[in-house]
Amino acid sequence: MRTVRDNVGATWICLELPEVPADQVAQAATMPADTVAVECNSGAARVIALLAPGWDESLTDDALAAAIRSAGAL
Numbered sequence: 473m474r475t476v477r478d479n480v481g482a483t484w485i486c487l488e489l490p491e492v493p494a495d496q497v498a499q500a501a502t503m504p505a506d507t508v509a510v511e512c513n514s515g516a517a518r519v520i521a522l523l524a525p526g527w528d529e530s531l532t533d534d535a536l537a538a539a540i541r542s543a544g545a546l
Contacts, residue, residue, distance in 0.1 A: 519543035
């Protein structure tokens with residue numbers, strides 16, 4: 473689990489899911505085999521980002537916020 477603030481001041485709580493959701497499987501198939509699904513929730517919005525394993529320790533706050541934006545949150 474990890475929290476991050478985005479560029480508009482919202483706090484996002486991100487948790488790795490045990491598996492890639494069915495509606496994300498096709499997209500995940502185009503990525504490395506070890507890709508993980510991460511659910512991020514701000515209370516007002518929810519997104520699922522597909523990230524590399526170890527995302528919670530390897531991504532900077534800016535990179536995690538960018539992944540949330542790319543997943544369609546902002």
